[in-house]
Amino acid sequence: MGFVADTGPGVIRVAMVDDHALVAMAVRGLVESDPSLEFVGHAETVAELFQRVGPADLVILDLRLRDGSEPAANVERLRRWGARVLVLTSGEDPYLIREVSRTDVLGIVRKSAPPAAMLAAISAAAAGDSIATTEWAAALDSDPSIESAPLTDREREVLTLYASGLGAKQVATRLGISENTIDDHLRRIRAVYHSVHRPANTKVELYQRGVEDGFLPGPTSG
Amino acid sequence: MNAAGRSELHMRRALLAALAAFGLVGLILTQTVVGRLAPISLPDWYWLVFNLSFLAPVVAAVIAAFVEVRWVRRLAGAAFFGVVVALALLLVVAIVDPGLEGQVPWLISAAGAAAGSAVIAWGMRAAWLGLGVITAMNWSITALVGDLTPHRVSNDIQALLFAVVTILLIGALVRGAHDIDRVTATSVRAAERRAAAQARRAAAERARTIVHDDVLGTLLQAARGSPELDRALAAPAAAAAARVRALAEPEATGAVPLTELRRHLAELARREVPGARVIERIGPGAPTELPVAAALAIADATRQALVNTSRHARGAAVTVALLAGRASVRVMTSDDGPGFDPALVGPDRLGISASILGRLRAVPGGTATVESAPGAGTVVTVSWQGGAEGGTAATSSVGAALAASSSGTAAAAERWALPADQLFALVLLLAAMTALAGYSSAIVDERWVPATAIVLVFAGLAVLGWLPLQRPSLPRALAAVVAAVLAASLVAAGDIADYRLMTGWYATAAAFVMMVLALRSRPFLSFLGTAAAIAVAGTASAVRGASLVDIVSVLFRPALIGIGVTLIVVLLAALARRVRRMNRAEVEAASAEAWREAEQAERQERWAGLDDLVGPMLDRLAVGRPLNAAERQECAILEGALRDRYRGARLAREPLVSAARRARARGVDVVLLDDAAAEHIEEGELGAIAHWMAALLDEVGGGTFTGRILPADRRGRASATSGEDATLFRGEEAFTRMTGGS
Numbered sequence: 020m021g022f023v024a025d026t027g028p029g030v031i032r033v034a035m036v037d038d039h040a041l042v043a044m045a046v047r048g049l050v051e052s053d054p055s056l057e058f059v060g061h062a063e064t065v066a067e068l069f070q071r072v073g074p075a076d077l078v079i080l081d082l083r084l085r086d087g088s089e090p091a092a093n094v095e096r097l098r099r100w101g102a103r104v105l106v107l108t109s110g111e112d113p114y115l116i117r118e119v120s121r122t123d124v125l126g127i128v129r130k131s132a133p134p135a136a137m138l139a140a141i142s143a144a145a146a147g148d149s150i151a152t153t154e155w156a157a158a159l160d161s162d163p164s165i166e167s168a169p170l171t172d173r174e175r176e177v178l179t180l181y182a183s184g185l186g187a188k189q190v191a192t193r194l195g196i197s198e199n200t201i202d203d204h205l206r207r208i209r210a211v212y213h214s215v216h217r218p219a220n221t222k223v224e225l226y227q228r229g230v231e232d233g234f235l236p237g238p239t240s241g
Numbered sequence: 242m243n244a245a246g247r248s249e250l251h252m253r254r255a256l257l258a259a260l261a262a263f264g265l266v267g268l269i270l271t272q273t274v275v276g277r278l279a280p281i282s283l284p285d286w287y288w289l290v291f292n293l294s295f296l297a298p299v300v301a302a303v304i305a306a307f308v309e310v311r312w313v314r315r316l317a318g319a320a321f322f323g324v325v326v327a328l329a330l331l332l333v334v335a336i337v338d339p340g341l342e343g344q345v346p347w348l349i350s351a352a353g354a355a356a357g358s359a360v361i362a363w364g365m366r367a368a369w370l371g372l373g374v375i376t377a378m379n380w381s382i383t384a385l386v387g388d389l390t391p392h393r394v395s396n397d398i399q400a401l402l403f404a405v406v407t408i409l410l411i412g413a414l415v416r417g418a419h420d421i422d423r424v425t426a427t428s429v430r431a432a433e434r435r436a437a438a439q440a441r442r443a444a445a446e447r448a449r450t451i452v453h454d455d456v457l458g459t460l461l462q463a464a465r466g467s468p469e470l471d472r473a474l475a476a477p478a479a480a481a482a483a484r485v486r487a488l489a490e491p492e493a494t495g496a497v498p499l500t501e502l503r504r505h506l507a508e509l510a511r512r513e514v515p516g517a518r519v520i521e522r523i524g525p526g527a528p529t530e531l532p533v534a535a536a537l538a539i540a541d542a543t544r545q546a547l548v549n550t551s552r553h554a555r556g557a558a559v560t561v562a563l564l565a566g567r568a569s570v571r572v573m574t575s576d577d578g579p580g581f582d583p584a585l586v587g588p589d590r591l592g593i594s595a596s597i598l599g600r601l602r603a604v605p606g607g608t609a610t611v612e613s614a615p616g617a618g619t620v621v622t623v624s625w626q627g628g629a630e631g632g633t634a635a636t637s638s639v640g641a642a643l644a645a646s647s648s649g650t651a652a653a654a655e656r657w658a659l660p661a662d663q664l665f666a667l668v669l670l671l672a673a674m675t676a677l678a679g680y681s682s683a684i685v686d687e688r689w690v691p692a693t694a695i696v697l698v699f700a701g702l703a704v705l706g707w708l709p710l711q712r713p714s715l716p717r718a719l720a721a722v723v724a725a726v727l728a729a730s731l732v733a734a735g736d737i738a739d740y741r742l743m744t745g746w747y748a749t750a751a752a753f754v755m756m757v758l759a760l761r762s763r764p765f766l767s768f769l770g771t772a773a774a775i776a777v778a779g780t781a782s783a784v785r786g787a788s789l790v791d792i793v794s795v796l797f798r799p800a801l802i803g804i805g806v807t808l809i810v811v812l813l814a815a816l817a818r819r820v821r822r823m824n825r826a827e828v829e830a831a832s833a834e835a836w837r838e839a840e841q842a843e844r845q846e847r848w849a850g851l852d853d854l855v856g857p858m859l860d861r862l863a864v865g866r867p868l869n870a871a872e873r874q875e876c877a878i879l880e881g882a883l884r885d886r887y888r889g890a891r892l893a894r895e896p897l898v899s900a901a902r903r904a905r906a907r908g909v910d911v912v913l914l915d916d917a918a919a920e921h922i923e924e925g926e927l928g929a930i931a932h933w934m935a936a937l938l939d940e941v942g943g944g945t946f947t948g949r950i951l952p953a954d955r956r957g958r959a960s961a962t963s964g965e966d967a968t969l970f971r972g973e974e975a976f977t978r979m980t981g982g983s
């Protein structure tokens with residue numbers, strides 16, 4: 020975490036970047052309904068957030084801003100700034116969701132999701148947990164480039180079930196495995212998806228990537 | 242005029258005119274020189290028929306310039322029958338009058354022109370048949386009038402040779418023109434499809450931006466809002482309504498705005514190579530818009546470059562730079578990947594040749610280059626310069642035009658017919674020349690002369706090779722010219738008393754070598770070579786004491802073949818260039834038209850519908866009066882319906898649209914996803930999916946419902962999930978429960 024909390028202990032500061040002031044007002048209402056969260060401000064662009072709003076532990080970022088900025092670049096700037104990022108989407112563009120899924124975001128949530136689901140996602144993100152949503156899973160599951168990704172059959176099955184609209188509990192029941200195992204699968208799916216478009220110019224780099232991502236065994240010591 | 246059949250029509254007309262010109266030259270030569278040698282005494286009416294048979298093609302060619310291809314073919318057929326009738330009458334006269342003796346007219350040499358007319362009229366098979374008939378009549382007449390002299394036999398074999406080559410040449414040219422038309426028609430259709438698809442994408446993307454920026458957000462907030470928020474929504478709602486209506490305004494221009502191209506390229510880079518850097522430099526004098534064809538070509542070429550990069554230089558740093566300056570636009574796609582050696586990559590590989598270079602070069606003002614080296618990355622540059630005159634210089638070779646046209650996919654199936662004809666003609670030519678050489682050897686004292694001549698002629702042809710229509714290197718071409726000139730000069734090498742008997746075939750055979758050279762993109766060398774051969778052979782003959790009449794009668798045919806064919810080749814190349822320019826203009830016009838139509842269609846289908854769908858509610862929100870519960874629910878329903886249109890794509894159809902509306906009214910959070918957008922699904926199956934999904938959705942009382950068309954190659958076609966229940970659609974009446982409730 021990039022900033023020392025200057026509010027009460029355990030209270031997490033949440034900021035919002037969205038060019039619709041009304042969306043920000045609605046999100047503010049949700050955030051303030053959770054006593055462990057504090058809404059610290061809203062900005063229309065990432066730059067404005069840095070200048071005007073100040074430190075935040077979690078930034079809720081609109082996927083598509085009117086300033087023409089790239090979603091992935093926005094996430095990277097916010098991560099460098101030290102904030103965790105949860106992305107909101109109107110839900111109509113799987114390309115942008117894929118793009119931002121390759122960055123270090125905790126999750127991608129549909130703006131029109133029921134308020135309870137939205138709040139659950141914000142709270143989970145505030146705690147540093149990743150969130151797997153139908154929109155996220157469907158965008159990855161339908162990405163042609165994932166076909167060549169080194170996913171196991173079980174991992175592909177998990178992704179498809181998520182994309183169908185099932186939640187962790189239903190997926191676990193359906194596959195007869197624990198929710199913890201589902202989380203492990205989701206973590207690896209994220210890692211693999213990051214690697215699908217990561218630069219790997221040489222075979223050595225490719226091997227290093229493989230080791231980093233756990234696809235290949237590392238050099239044994241001794 | 243439509244592109245369909247344009248090349249073929251022009252080609253048939255031009256060839257008919259060329260044959261008429263040959264006939265006319267033949268007639269003049271007959272009347273002035275050859276016919277005066279020892280003419281057969283024929284009735285006056287026959288000479289009238291004879292002259293008419295030569296003039297008929299001229300009349301036909303003049304009329305052909307004004308009529309459609311069907312009538313051009315009929316006129317060519319009439320020209321063929323003119324020769325057949327003249328020969329038939331001569332045959333009758335020869336049969337009726339046994340005492341008739343002497344040299345038969347030059348009509349017999351006109352077999353070539355007649356056979357050529359037959360090709361234009363009915364095609365090559367009919368022409369071979371026609372040539373057979375003419376040859377049979379010709380030899381019968383020769384036998385009947387007692388003209389079976391060595392000179393006559395030699396002359397007839399040469400005439401046969403000329404006819405064979407004529408059939409082959411004209412057949413290939415007509416076929417090539419036909420192929421150009423087919424390729425053009427294919428290009429027009431492809432260009433229309435490309436333009437339409439791109440126009441739709443551009444229109445949809447613009448609509449999507451507006452929908453996202455204004456409409457979805459406004460509706461969602463209205464659905465979730467409070468009376469205080471409702472007042473704040475008035476201004477955004479009014480702005481959204483205005484933008485939605487502005488979308489429905491028709492666009493006046495068929496050109497593509499530069500801003501649209503910039504947006505499209507950025508989108509392309511984002512989709513094809515995520516992480517690619519996009520740089521834009523818009524300098525002074527940059528065009529505000531581009532012709533549709535240029536914009537399409539740039540966009541398609543850039544896409545191909547990006548696809549190649551992601552395929553061959555995975556993980557490389559990729560930059561797309563758009564540089565616009567004085568009336569020009571340049572897009573450079575570069576990567577620091579492994580690169581390749583362009584010299585080692587065939588023109589058909591990597592998608593470079595056809596997709597990038599070809600597309601751009603086909604556009605007026607368009608250029609494209611691909612630079613790469615192993616280990617040094619790849620730079621693909623595509624550019625367009627405004628105000629450029631129609632395209633790049635076409636090749637001067639008819640052969641290259643034919644080769645290019647026959648490489649078109651449409652022609653692939655029929656290409657096999659050509660080599661068989663060529664092989665047949667080659668065998669016939671070589672056999673005829675060998676026969677002439679053998680015949681000469683049998684009747685002259687200096688046997689080395691015909692032996693040397695045939696060796697030289699065969700050597701000349703061998704040096705050029707038999708790879709159809711390929712341009713020979715300069716040394717090879719020069720070697721062929723030297724061989725041909727030497728062979729022609731042998732006409733004066735033997736006993737001058739034999740001069741007129743048959744020795745002329747050396748010069749004619751040499752002229753065939755020149756003709757092959759002209760057809761292989763060396764018309765200038767062919768022309769010079771023919772002139773040199775005639776000059777050397779003529780001078781040598783004169784020095785040896787041959788008479789002028791003899792010299793002309795021996796050398797007129799090689800001169801006609803060498804120089805005439807060269808001229809035809811040059812004229813036809815110019816014609817091919819003109820037709821290609823016209824076809825390019827056709828492709829461009831078709832693209833522009835398709836763009837306009839598709840954009841209008843997209844606007845009507847999507848944008849106009851958008852206003853119908855959300856316009857009234859946005860107007861209501863713009864008033865700023867607090868919403869009641871029913872209106873708030875309606876906003877939620879509209880927001881969902883709009884989202885379905887974009888993310889649900891093909892699922893946004895009845896009865897699912899109505900079922901989703903009812904479900905949202907019940908408070909169900911409905912998500913529809915079309916995740917097989919690139920895959921074609923039959924309308925019937927889509928309808929079945931919509932019915933199936935609607936029935937399931939109607940049973941859902943609350944919570945979330947997700948309906949999804951699955952990506953290709955999954956176990957089912959679609960899935961429907963609510964609560965703990967997930968069901969898979971595998972086809973009508975066949976779906977499986979994925980989980981729970983079973």
